Amino acid sequence: MNYWPLLGVVVVIAGFVRRDNPVLVVVVAGVVSGLAAGFSVPDLLGLLGTSFVSNRALLLYALTLPAIGVLERAGLREHAARWIGSLRGLTLARLLASYLLLRQVLSMLGLTNVAGQAQTVRPLLAPMSEATVELRGPPLGDADRQRVRAMAAATDNIGLFFGEDVFLALGAVLLIQGFYATHGIVLAPLAIALWALPTAIAAFLIHALRVLLFERALNRRRAVVAAAEAAHAED
Protein backbone atom coordinates (compact mmCIF):
# COMPACT_ATOMS: atom_id res chain seq x y z
CA MET A 1 0.00 0.00 0.00
CA ASN A 2 1.43 3.39 -1.04
CA TYR A 3 0.68 5.88 1.71
CA TRP A 4 2.63 8.76 0.15
CA PRO A 5 -0.44 10.32 -1.57
CA LEU A 6 -1.57 11.27 1.96
CA LEU A 7 1.09 14.01 1.70
CA GLY A 8 -1.60 16.00 -0.16
CA VAL A 9 -3.64 16.05 3.04
CA VAL A 10 -0.58 17.34 4.90
CA VAL A 11 -0.20 20.12 2.31
CA VAL A 12 -3.82 21.16 2.87
CA ILE A 13 -3.36 21.34 6.64
CA ALA A 14 -0.04 23.19 6.43
CA GLY A 15 -1.39 25.61 3.81
CA PHE A 16 -4.42 26.54 5.84
CA VAL A 17 -2.38 26.91 9.04
CA ARG A 18 -0.02 29.24 7.14
CA ARG A 19 -3.04 31.13 5.75
CA ASP A 20 -1.94 30.75 2.14
CA ASN A 21 -4.49 31.39 -0.60
CA PRO A 22 -6.92 28.42 -0.44
CA VAL A 23 -7.13 28.01 -4.25
CA LEU A 24 -3.35 27.75 -4.46
CA VAL A 25 -3.18 25.36 -1.49
CA VAL A 26 -5.81 23.05 -2.93
CA VAL A 27 -4.21 22.84 -6.38
CA VAL A 28 -0.72 22.28 -4.91
CA ALA A 29 -2.18 19.52 -2.71
CA GLY A 30 -3.60 17.86 -5.82
CA VAL A 31 -0.24 18.08 -7.60
CA VAL A 32 1.63 16.64 -4.59
CA SER A 33 -0.80 13.74 -4.16
CA GLY A 34 -0.74 12.97 -7.89
CA LEU A 35 3.06 12.96 -8.10
CA ALA A 36 3.31 10.85 -4.92
CA ALA A 37 0.90 8.35 -6.47
CA GLY A 38 3.30 7.99 -9.40
CA PHE A 39 1.53 9.99 -12.11
CA SER A 40 3.77 11.45 -14.83
CA VAL A 41 3.55 15.24 -15.24
CA PRO A 42 1.52 15.13 -18.50
CA ASP A 43 -0.88 12.56 -17.04
CA LEU A 44 -1.24 14.62 -13.88
CA LEU A 45 -2.03 17.75 -15.93
CA GLY A 46 -4.61 15.75 -17.85
CA LEU A 47 -6.15 14.48 -14.61
CA LEU A 48 -6.28 18.01 -13.16
CA GLY A 49 -7.87 19.27 -16.37
CA THR A 50 -10.55 16.59 -16.62
CA SER A 51 -11.36 16.70 -12.86
CA PHE A 52 -11.79 20.48 -13.04
CA VAL A 53 -13.81 20.51 -16.23
CA SER A 54 -16.10 17.65 -15.14
CA ASN A 55 -17.02 19.61 -12.02
CA ARG A 56 -17.79 22.88 -13.80
CA ALA A 57 -21.50 22.66 -12.91
CA LEU A 58 -20.42 23.89 -9.46
CA LEU A 59 -19.91 27.41 -10.83
CA LEU A 60 -23.25 27.64 -12.64
CA TYR A 61 -24.67 29.59 -9.70
CA ALA A 62 -22.64 32.55 -11.03
CA LEU A 63 -25.27 32.87 -13.77
CA THR A 64 -27.64 34.26 -11.11
CA LEU A 65 -25.29 37.16 -10.30
CA PRO A 66 -26.36 39.59 -13.08
CA ALA A 67 -30.04 39.41 -12.08
CA ILE A 68 -29.26 39.82 -8.37
CA GLY A 69 -26.84 42.66 -9.17
CA VAL A 70 -29.47 44.57 -11.11
CA LEU A 71 -31.97 44.12 -8.26
CA GLU A 72 -29.40 45.28 -5.68
CA ARG A 73 -28.78 48.34 -7.84
CA ALA A 74 -32.51 49.05 -7.58
CA GLY A 75 -32.52 48.73 -3.76
CA LEU A 76 -33.26 45.04 -3.02
CA ARG A 77 -31.17 45.08 0.18
CA GLU A 78 -32.59 48.42 1.31
CA HIS A 79 -36.14 47.19 0.81
CA ALA A 80 -35.47 43.95 2.72
CA ALA A 81 -33.94 45.97 5.59
CA ARG A 82 -36.89 48.36 5.83
CA TRP A 83 -39.38 45.53 5.64
CA ILE A 84 -37.76 43.46 8.42
CA GLY A 85 -37.25 46.61 10.49
CA SER A 86 -41.00 47.28 10.42
CA LEU A 87 -41.83 44.03 12.27
CA ARG A 88 -42.38 44.93 15.93
CA GLY A 89 -42.71 42.95 19.18
CA LEU A 90 -39.65 40.79 18.60
CA THR A 91 -37.61 39.00 21.25
CA LEU A 92 -34.09 37.74 20.53
CA ALA A 93 -35.28 34.11 20.36
CA ARG A 94 -38.18 34.99 18.03
CA LEU A 95 -35.95 37.11 15.79
CA LEU A 96 -33.22 34.50 15.44
CA ALA A 97 -35.66 31.58 15.08
CA SER A 98 -37.59 33.46 12.36
CA TYR A 99 -34.35 34.33 10.60
CA LEU A 100 -33.22 30.70 10.87
CA LEU A 101 -36.46 29.49 9.30
CA LEU A 102 -36.34 32.11 6.54
CA ARG A 103 -32.70 31.37 5.79
CA GLN A 104 -33.37 27.63 5.62
CA VAL A 105 -36.36 28.07 3.30
CA LEU A 106 -34.50 30.53 1.05
CA SER A 107 -31.52 28.16 0.85
CA MET A 108 -33.83 25.27 0.02
CA LEU A 109 -35.11 27.35 -2.89
CA GLY A 110 -31.54 27.99 -4.01
CA LEU A 111 -31.47 31.63 -2.87
CA THR A 112 -28.31 31.15 -0.82
CA ASN A 113 -26.74 34.47 -1.80
CA VAL A 114 -29.75 36.54 -0.79
CA ALA A 115 -28.47 36.50 2.79
CA GLY A 116 -25.07 35.94 4.37
CA GLN A 117 -22.54 37.17 6.92
CA ALA A 118 -21.71 40.28 4.90
CA GLN A 119 -25.07 40.82 3.20
CA THR A 120 -27.45 40.43 6.16
CA VAL A 121 -25.74 39.51 9.44
CA ARG A 122 -23.49 42.54 9.87
CA PRO A 123 -25.86 45.21 8.58
CA LEU A 124 -29.16 43.70 9.80
CA LEU A 125 -29.27 40.65 12.02
CA ALA A 126 -26.50 41.51 14.51
CA PRO A 127 -27.71 45.06 15.27
CA MET A 128 -31.32 43.91 15.39
CA SER A 129 -30.37 41.08 17.79
CA GLU A 130 -28.63 43.54 20.10
CA ALA A 131 -31.61 45.88 19.87
CA THR A 132 -34.13 43.20 20.89
CA VAL A 133 -32.13 42.53 24.08
CA GLU A 134 -31.59 46.19 24.91
CA LEU A 135 -35.30 46.92 24.31
CA ARG A 136 -36.00 45.09 27.59
CA GLY A 137 -33.13 46.25 29.81
CA PRO A 138 -29.92 48.21 30.13
CA PRO A 139 -27.26 48.33 27.37
CA LEU A 140 -25.32 45.10 26.84
CA GLY A 141 -21.90 44.60 28.41
CA ASP A 142 -19.03 43.96 26.03
CA ALA A 143 -18.81 40.19 26.63
CA ASP A 144 -22.57 39.68 26.24
CA ARG A 145 -22.67 41.86 23.12
CA GLN A 146 -20.02 39.65 21.53
CA ARG A 147 -21.94 36.52 22.48
CA VAL A 148 -25.14 37.88 20.92
CA ARG A 149 -23.33 38.79 17.69
CA ALA A 150 -21.61 35.40 17.50
CA MET A 151 -24.98 33.69 17.97
CA ALA A 152 -26.39 35.74 15.09
CA ALA A 153 -23.50 34.65 12.86
CA ALA A 154 -23.92 31.01 13.93
CA THR A 155 -27.65 31.17 13.15
CA ASP A 156 -26.90 32.32 9.60
CA ASN A 157 -24.42 29.47 9.03
CA ILE A 158 -26.77 26.81 10.40
CA GLY A 159 -29.70 28.11 8.35
CA LEU A 160 -27.57 28.10 5.20
CA PHE A 161 -26.02 24.65 5.64
CA PHE A 162 -29.15 22.80 6.67
CA GLY A 163 -31.26 24.33 3.92
CA GLU A 164 -29.00 24.39 0.91
CA ASP A 165 -28.55 20.69 0.41
CA VAL A 166 -32.29 20.21 0.05
CA PHE A 167 -32.10 22.39 -3.10
CA LEU A 168 -31.83 20.34 -6.27
CA ALA A 169 -29.60 22.51 -8.41
CA LEU A 170 -26.99 23.42 -5.84
CA GLY A 171 -23.58 21.99 -5.12
CA ALA A 172 -24.29 19.34 -2.50
CA VAL A 173 -26.99 17.28 -4.22
CA LEU A 174 -25.23 17.49 -7.60
CA LEU A 175 -21.89 16.51 -6.08
CA ILE A 176 -23.48 13.43 -4.50
CA GLN A 177 -25.29 12.55 -7.73
CA GLY A 178 -22.16 13.11 -9.83
CA PHE A 179 -20.02 11.03 -7.49
CA TYR A 180 -22.39 8.06 -7.66
CA ALA A 181 -22.76 8.43 -11.44
CA THR A 182 -18.99 8.04 -11.91
CA HIS A 183 -19.21 4.88 -9.78
CA GLY A 184 -22.05 3.43 -11.83
CA ILE A 185 -24.95 4.23 -9.49
CA VAL A 186 -27.66 6.39 -11.12
CA LEU A 187 -29.81 8.46 -8.75
CA ALA A 188 -32.33 11.28 -9.29
CA PRO A 189 -31.42 14.53 -7.49
CA LEU A 190 -34.82 14.50 -5.79
CA ALA A 191 -34.12 11.12 -4.17
CA ILE A 192 -30.99 12.56 -2.54
CA ALA A 193 -32.47 15.93 -1.56
CA LEU A 194 -35.44 14.33 0.23
CA TRP A 195 -33.15 12.54 2.69
CA ALA A 196 -31.70 15.88 3.79
CA LEU A 197 -35.15 17.05 4.88
CA PRO A 198 -35.35 15.34 8.33
CA THR A 199 -32.01 16.85 9.33
CA ALA A 200 -33.14 20.28 8.12
CA ILE A 201 -36.15 20.03 10.45
CA ALA A 202 -33.99 18.74 13.33
CA ALA A 203 -31.53 21.61 12.76
CA PHE A 204 -34.36 24.13 13.11
CA LEU A 205 -35.75 22.56 16.29
CA ILE A 206 -32.35 22.10 17.97
CA HIS A 207 -31.00 25.54 17.15
CA ALA A 208 -34.26 27.37 17.92
CA LEU A 209 -34.30 25.68 21.33
CA ARG A 210 -30.67 26.65 21.91
CA VAL A 211 -31.40 30.27 21.03
CA LEU A 212 -34.31 30.28 23.49
CA LEU A 213 -32.10 28.88 26.28
CA PHE A 214 -29.38 31.35 25.32
CA GLU A 215 -31.79 34.27 25.69
CA ARG A 216 -33.07 33.01 29.06
CA ALA A 217 -29.54 32.59 30.45
CA LEU A 218 -28.62 36.02 29.13
CA ASN A 219 -31.64 37.66 30.75
CA ARG A 220 -31.01 35.83 34.03
CA ARG A 221 -27.39 36.97 34.04
CA ARG A 222 -28.41 40.54 33.31
CA ALA A 223 -31.09 40.47 36.04
CA VAL A 224 -28.49 39.34 38.61
CA VAL A 225 -26.13 42.12 37.54
CA ALA A 226 -28.97 44.67 37.62
CA ALA A 227 -30.03 43.53 41.12
CA ALA A 228 -26.45 43.72 42.39
CA GLU A 229 -26.13 47.23 40.97
CA ALA A 230 -29.43 48.27 42.56
CA ALA A 231 -28.27 46.92 45.96
CA HIS A 232 -24.96 48.68 45.50
CA ALA A 233 -26.75 51.96 44.74
CA GLU A 234 -28.74 51.71 48.03
CA ASP A 235 -25.58 51.54 50.15
Place this chain on the structure above:
Amino acid sequence: MLRIEFAYWLLAAFLAAAAWINLRERRLAAAAFWAVLALLFGGGTGVLAADAAGNPLPARIAGVGVLLLALLAPRMRRVQVEEVSPEMRLSSAMRLGHRLFLPALLIPGVTVLVAVLGGYMVVDGHRLFAVNQMTLTGLALASLLAVFAALRLTHAPALAAVREGRRLLDTLGWAALLPLVLAALGGVFTQSGVGQDIAHGVGLLIPVDSRLACVLAYGLGMVVFTVIMGNAFAAFPVITAGIGLPLLIELHGASPAIVGALGMLCGYCGTLLTPMAANFNIVPVALLELDSPYAVIRAQWPTALLLLVFNLVLMSALAFR
Protein backbone atom coordinates in the same frame (compact mmCIF):
# COMPACT_ATOMS: atom_id res chain seq x y z
CA MET B 1 -33.14 21.00 -27.51
CA LEU B 2 -31.74 23.01 -24.60
CA ARG B 3 -28.53 21.38 -23.48
CA ILE B 4 -26.32 22.17 -20.50
CA GLU B 5 -23.54 23.28 -22.87
CA PHE B 6 -25.55 26.41 -23.65
CA ALA B 7 -25.41 27.32 -19.95
CA TYR B 8 -21.64 26.80 -19.86
CA TRP B 9 -21.18 28.95 -22.96
CA LEU B 10 -23.39 31.65 -21.47
CA LEU B 11 -21.29 31.55 -18.30
CA ALA B 12 -18.09 31.67 -20.38
CA ALA B 13 -19.39 34.81 -22.10
CA PHE B 14 -20.19 36.41 -18.73
CA LEU B 15 -16.72 35.53 -17.39
CA ALA B 16 -15.12 36.94 -20.54
CA ALA B 17 -17.07 40.19 -20.09
CA ALA B 18 -15.86 40.39 -16.47
CA ALA B 19 -12.30 39.83 -17.68
CA TRP B 20 -12.69 42.59 -20.28
CA ILE B 21 -14.00 45.13 -17.73
CA ASN B 22 -11.15 44.29 -15.34
CA LEU B 23 -8.64 44.64 -18.17
CA ARG B 24 -9.92 48.12 -19.00
CA GLU B 25 -9.59 49.04 -15.31
CA ARG B 26 -5.99 47.74 -15.31
CA ARG B 27 -6.71 45.02 -12.78
CA LEU B 28 -4.59 42.54 -14.65
CA ALA B 29 -4.58 39.57 -12.25
CA ALA B 30 -8.38 39.55 -12.04
CA ALA B 31 -8.66 40.03 -15.81
CA ALA B 32 -6.33 37.07 -16.48
CA PHE B 33 -8.09 34.91 -13.86
CA TRP B 34 -11.57 35.38 -15.36
CA ALA B 35 -10.19 35.05 -18.90
CA VAL B 36 -8.57 31.66 -18.16
CA LEU B 37 -11.77 30.53 -16.45
CA ALA B 38 -13.82 31.70 -19.45
CA LEU B 39 -11.63 29.58 -21.73
CA LEU B 40 -11.99 26.54 -19.46
CA PHE B 41 -15.77 26.92 -19.48
CA GLY B 42 -16.00 27.64 -23.18
CA GLY B 43 -13.82 24.67 -24.10
CA GLY B 44 -14.85 22.27 -21.33
CA THR B 45 -17.15 20.13 -23.46
CA GLY B 46 -14.51 19.84 -26.18
CA VAL B 47 -11.88 18.85 -23.61
CA LEU B 48 -14.01 16.01 -22.25
CA ALA B 49 -15.00 14.85 -25.75
CA ALA B 50 -11.35 14.78 -26.91
CA ASP B 51 -10.29 12.97 -23.74
CA ALA B 52 -12.99 10.34 -24.24
CA ALA B 53 -11.85 9.95 -27.87
CA GLY B 54 -8.31 9.21 -26.71
CA ASN B 55 -6.69 12.60 -27.37
CA PRO B 56 -5.22 13.72 -24.03
CA LEU B 57 -3.74 17.03 -25.23
CA PRO B 58 -6.74 19.36 -24.61
CA ALA B 59 -7.14 17.95 -21.07
CA ARG B 60 -3.45 18.64 -20.41
CA ILE B 61 -3.83 22.21 -21.63
CA ALA B 62 -6.86 22.54 -19.32
CA GLY B 63 -4.62 21.25 -16.50
CA VAL B 64 -2.12 24.03 -17.24
CA GLY B 65 -5.08 26.44 -17.08
CA VAL B 66 -5.94 25.16 -13.59
CA LEU B 67 -2.31 25.71 -12.48
CA LEU B 68 -2.51 29.25 -13.91
CA LEU B 69 -5.69 29.93 -11.91
CA ALA B 70 -3.92 28.75 -8.75
CA LEU B 71 -0.99 31.09 -9.40
CA LEU B 72 -3.26 34.05 -10.23
CA ALA B 73 -5.61 33.62 -7.25
CA PRO B 74 -3.21 35.00 -4.58
CA ARG B 75 -2.59 38.07 -6.78
CA MET B 76 -6.25 39.08 -6.92
CA ARG B 77 -6.94 42.00 -4.63
CA ARG B 78 -10.42 42.45 -3.28
CA VAL B 79 -11.44 45.99 -4.19
CA GLN B 80 -14.68 47.78 -3.60
CA VAL B 81 -16.32 48.10 -7.01
CA GLU B 82 -18.30 51.31 -7.45
CA GLU B 83 -22.01 51.07 -6.77
CA VAL B 84 -25.05 53.26 -7.28
CA SER B 85 -25.40 55.72 -4.35
CA PRO B 86 -27.32 54.55 -1.25
CA GLU B 87 -29.81 57.44 -1.65
CA MET B 88 -30.71 56.31 -5.15
CA ARG B 89 -31.09 52.72 -4.02
CA LEU B 90 -33.32 53.74 -1.10
CA SER B 91 -35.63 55.87 -3.23
CA SER B 92 -35.84 53.07 -5.79
CA ALA B 93 -36.60 50.59 -2.99
CA MET B 94 -39.47 52.79 -1.71
CA ARG B 95 -40.84 53.11 -5.25
CA LEU B 96 -40.68 49.41 -6.19
CA GLY B 97 -41.38 47.81 -2.78
CA HIS B 98 -42.16 44.09 -2.68
CA ARG B 99 -42.06 43.92 -6.50
CA LEU B 100 -38.26 43.79 -6.12
CA PHE B 101 -38.61 40.25 -4.77
CA LEU B 102 -40.39 38.95 -7.89
CA PRO B 103 -37.43 38.59 -10.31
CA ALA B 104 -35.35 37.16 -7.46
CA LEU B 105 -38.04 34.55 -6.85
CA LEU B 106 -38.20 33.71 -10.56
CA ILE B 107 -34.81 32.00 -10.20
CA PRO B 108 -35.87 29.24 -7.78
CA GLY B 109 -39.40 29.19 -9.22
CA VAL B 110 -38.43 28.49 -12.83
CA THR B 111 -35.62 26.12 -11.77
CA VAL B 112 -37.99 23.95 -9.76
CA LEU B 113 -40.62 24.13 -12.51
CA VAL B 114 -38.19 22.85 -15.15
CA ALA B 115 -36.80 20.22 -12.75
CA VAL B 116 -40.27 18.82 -12.06
CA LEU B 117 -42.09 19.36 -15.38
CA GLY B 118 -39.21 19.56 -17.89
CA GLY B 119 -39.65 15.91 -18.81
CA TYR B 120 -43.16 16.62 -20.14
CA MET B 121 -42.15 19.58 -22.32
CA VAL B 122 -42.06 18.20 -25.83
CA VAL B 123 -41.94 20.30 -29.02
CA ASP B 124 -42.39 18.56 -32.41
CA GLY B 125 -41.68 15.20 -30.81
CA HIS B 126 -38.37 16.41 -29.38
CA ARG B 127 -37.80 16.91 -25.68
CA LEU B 128 -37.17 20.57 -24.87
CA PHE B 129 -34.69 19.69 -22.12
CA ALA B 130 -32.04 16.98 -22.21
CA VAL B 131 -32.91 14.35 -19.57
CA ASN B 132 -30.26 14.15 -16.72
CA GLN B 133 -29.42 17.87 -16.91
CA MET B 134 -32.88 19.34 -16.47
CA THR B 135 -32.29 21.03 -13.11
CA LEU B 136 -29.12 22.81 -14.18
CA THR B 137 -30.49 23.80 -17.58
CA GLY B 138 -33.50 25.08 -15.64
CA LEU B 139 -31.25 27.15 -13.39
CA ALA B 140 -29.56 28.72 -16.41
CA LEU B 141 -32.88 29.45 -18.11
CA ALA B 142 -34.26 30.87 -14.84
CA SER B 143 -31.23 33.16 -14.44
CA LEU B 144 -31.71 34.47 -17.96
CA LEU B 145 -35.43 35.10 -17.43
CA ALA B 146 -34.70 36.79 -14.09
CA VAL B 147 -32.25 39.19 -15.75
CA PHE B 148 -34.86 40.23 -18.31
CA ALA B 149 -37.51 40.61 -15.59
CA ALA B 150 -35.16 42.64 -13.39
CA LEU B 151 -34.14 44.95 -16.26
CA ARG B 152 -37.77 45.46 -17.24
CA LEU B 153 -38.88 46.16 -13.66
CA THR B 154 -36.08 48.59 -12.84
CA HIS B 155 -35.76 50.21 -16.30
CA ALA B 156 -31.99 49.71 -16.01
CA PRO B 157 -29.93 49.68 -19.23
CA ALA B 158 -29.10 46.17 -20.50
CA LEU B 159 -25.38 46.70 -19.90
CA ALA B 160 -26.14 47.13 -16.18
CA ALA B 161 -26.69 43.37 -15.99
CA VAL B 162 -23.09 42.72 -17.05
CA ARG B 163 -21.69 45.53 -14.89
CA GLU B 164 -23.62 44.55 -11.75
CA GLY B 165 -22.99 40.85 -12.29
CA ARG B 166 -19.30 41.57 -12.60
CA ARG B 167 -19.43 43.66 -9.39
CA LEU B 168 -20.75 40.64 -7.48
CA LEU B 169 -18.32 38.29 -9.24
CA ASP B 170 -15.36 40.46 -8.23
CA THR B 171 -16.71 40.70 -4.67
CA LEU B 172 -16.56 36.90 -4.54
CA GLY B 173 -13.15 36.86 -6.26
CA TRP B 174 -11.21 33.59 -6.10
CA ALA B 175 -13.59 32.36 -3.39
CA ALA B 176 -16.13 31.76 -6.18
CA LEU B 177 -13.82 29.06 -7.52
CA LEU B 178 -13.09 27.32 -4.21
CA PRO B 179 -15.97 24.80 -4.36
CA LEU B 180 -14.89 23.82 -7.88
CA VAL B 181 -11.18 23.32 -7.14
CA LEU B 182 -12.02 21.45 -3.94
CA ALA B 183 -14.23 19.07 -5.93
CA ALA B 184 -11.41 18.70 -8.46
CA LEU B 185 -8.99 17.94 -5.61
CA GLY B 186 -11.41 15.26 -4.48
CA GLY B 187 -11.15 13.77 -7.98
CA VAL B 188 -7.34 13.81 -7.90
CA PHE B 189 -7.31 12.37 -4.37
CA THR B 190 -9.60 9.57 -5.53
CA GLN B 191 -7.38 8.75 -8.53
CA SER B 192 -4.25 8.93 -6.34
CA GLY B 193 -5.72 6.41 -3.93
CA VAL B 194 -6.01 8.72 -0.91
CA GLY B 195 -9.47 7.31 -0.25
CA GLN B 196 -8.17 3.73 -0.43
CA ASP B 197 -5.33 4.66 1.95
CA ILE B 198 -7.81 6.00 4.46
CA ALA B 199 -10.25 3.15 3.91
CA HIS B 200 -7.42 0.65 4.27
CA GLY B 201 -6.39 2.32 7.54
CA VAL B 202 -9.97 2.37 8.76
CA GLY B 203 -10.50 -1.24 7.67
CA LEU B 204 -7.57 -2.24 9.87
CA LEU B 205 -8.94 -0.26 12.78
CA ILE B 206 -12.65 -1.16 12.86
CA PRO B 207 -14.61 -4.42 12.81
CA VAL B 208 -16.05 -4.11 9.26
CA ASP B 209 -18.65 -6.82 9.94
CA SER B 210 -20.43 -4.46 12.29
CA ARG B 211 -22.87 -2.12 10.54
CA LEU B 212 -22.73 0.33 13.43
CA ALA B 213 -18.92 0.48 13.34
CA CYS B 214 -19.05 1.21 9.59
CA VAL B 215 -21.70 3.94 10.04
CA LEU B 216 -19.60 5.54 12.78
CA ALA B 217 -16.39 5.27 10.72
CA TYR B 218 -18.10 6.87 7.70
CA GLY B 219 -19.91 9.65 9.58
CA LEU B 220 -16.99 10.54 11.82
CA GLY B 221 -14.59 10.21 8.88
CA MET B 222 -16.67 12.82 7.05
CA VAL B 223 -16.48 15.10 10.11
CA VAL B 224 -12.72 14.73 10.63
CA PHE B 225 -11.85 15.11 6.95
CA THR B 226 -14.16 18.15 6.67
CA VAL B 227 -12.48 19.73 9.69
CA ILE B 228 -9.11 19.19 7.98
CA MET B 229 -10.21 20.41 4.55
CA GLY B 230 -12.65 23.09 5.76
CA ASN B 231 -15.17 21.89 3.20
CA ALA B 232 -17.53 18.94 3.14
CA PHE B 233 -17.43 18.90 -0.68
CA ALA B 234 -13.76 17.93 -0.62
CA ALA B 235 -14.31 15.28 2.03
CA PHE B 236 -17.31 13.66 0.36
CA PRO B 237 -15.71 11.97 -2.69
CA VAL B 238 -12.70 10.82 -0.69
CA ILE B 239 -14.50 9.39 2.33
CA THR B 240 -17.41 7.98 0.34
CA ALA B 241 -15.09 6.25 -2.14
CA GLY B 242 -12.94 5.03 0.76
CA ILE B 243 -15.50 3.97 3.37
CA GLY B 244 -19.10 4.65 2.30
CA LEU B 245 -19.09 2.82 -1.02
CA PRO B 246 -17.05 -0.33 -0.19
CA LEU B 247 -18.20 -0.86 3.40
CA LEU B 248 -21.70 0.59 3.73
CA ILE B 249 -23.15 0.25 0.22
CA GLU B 250 -21.34 -2.78 -1.21
CA LEU B 251 -20.66 -4.84 1.93
CA HIS B 252 -23.77 -4.05 3.97
CA GLY B 253 -26.20 -3.12 1.15
CA ALA B 254 -27.05 0.35 2.42
CA SER B 255 -29.13 2.75 0.30
CA PRO B 256 -26.78 5.07 -1.68
CA ALA B 257 -29.18 8.04 -1.54
CA ILE B 258 -29.47 7.89 2.26
CA VAL B 259 -25.75 7.27 2.81
CA GLY B 260 -24.86 10.16 0.48
CA ALA B 261 -27.32 12.71 1.83
CA LEU B 262 -26.66 11.99 5.51
CA GLY B 263 -22.92 11.58 5.00
CA MET B 264 -22.78 15.05 3.44
CA LEU B 265 -24.77 16.40 6.40
CA CYS B 266 -22.27 14.83 8.84
CA GLY B 267 -19.64 16.78 6.90
CA TYR B 268 -21.67 19.98 7.33
CA CYS B 269 -21.56 19.43 11.11
CA GLY B 270 -17.76 19.35 10.72
CA THR B 271 -17.85 22.64 8.77
CA LEU B 272 -19.45 24.30 11.80
CA LEU B 273 -16.49 23.19 13.95
CA THR B 274 -13.46 24.23 11.93
CA PRO B 275 -11.51 27.48 11.46
CA MET B 276 -10.53 26.05 8.03
CA ALA B 277 -14.03 26.96 6.84
CA ALA B 278 -12.84 30.55 6.86
CA ASN B 279 -15.65 32.25 5.01
CA PHE B 280 -18.24 30.91 7.49
CA ASN B 281 -16.35 30.85 10.79
CA ILE B 282 -13.53 33.40 10.53
CA VAL B 283 -14.82 36.11 8.16
CA PRO B 284 -17.80 36.93 10.47
CA VAL B 285 -15.38 37.31 13.40
CA ALA B 286 -13.79 40.16 11.47
CA LEU B 287 -17.09 41.53 10.16
CA LEU B 288 -18.66 41.64 13.63
CA GLU B 289 -15.49 42.85 15.40
CA LEU B 290 -15.30 39.94 17.85
CA ASP B 291 -12.23 39.43 20.07
CA SER B 292 -11.84 35.64 19.88
CA PRO B 293 -11.28 34.02 16.46
CA TYR B 294 -13.30 31.06 17.79
CA ALA B 295 -16.31 33.09 18.96
CA VAL B 296 -18.57 31.87 16.13
CA ILE B 297 -17.47 28.22 16.44
CA ARG B 298 -18.11 28.47 20.20
CA ALA B 299 -21.67 29.62 19.46
CA GLN B 300 -22.40 26.77 17.05
CA TRP B 301 -20.62 23.64 18.34
CA PRO B 302 -23.47 22.35 20.55
CA THR B 303 -25.88 22.50 17.57
CA ALA B 304 -23.28 20.76 15.40
CA LEU B 305 -22.72 17.87 17.83
CA LEU B 306 -26.44 17.29 18.47
CA LEU B 307 -27.10 17.24 14.71
CA LEU B 308 -24.20 14.85 14.16
CA VAL B 309 -25.73 12.39 16.63
CA PHE B 310 -29.10 12.83 14.88
CA ASN B 311 -27.56 12.10 11.46
CA LEU B 312 -25.72 9.00 12.68
CA VAL B 313 -28.83 7.60 14.37
CA LEU B 314 -30.91 8.29 11.25
CA MET B 315 -28.37 6.61 9.00
CA SER B 316 -28.17 3.45 11.11
CA ALA B 317 -31.96 3.32 11.36
CA LEU B 318 -32.89 3.95 7.71
CA ALA B 319 -30.04 3.03 5.39
CA PHE B 320 -30.23 -0.77 5.75
CA ARG B 321 -33.93 -1.44 5.18
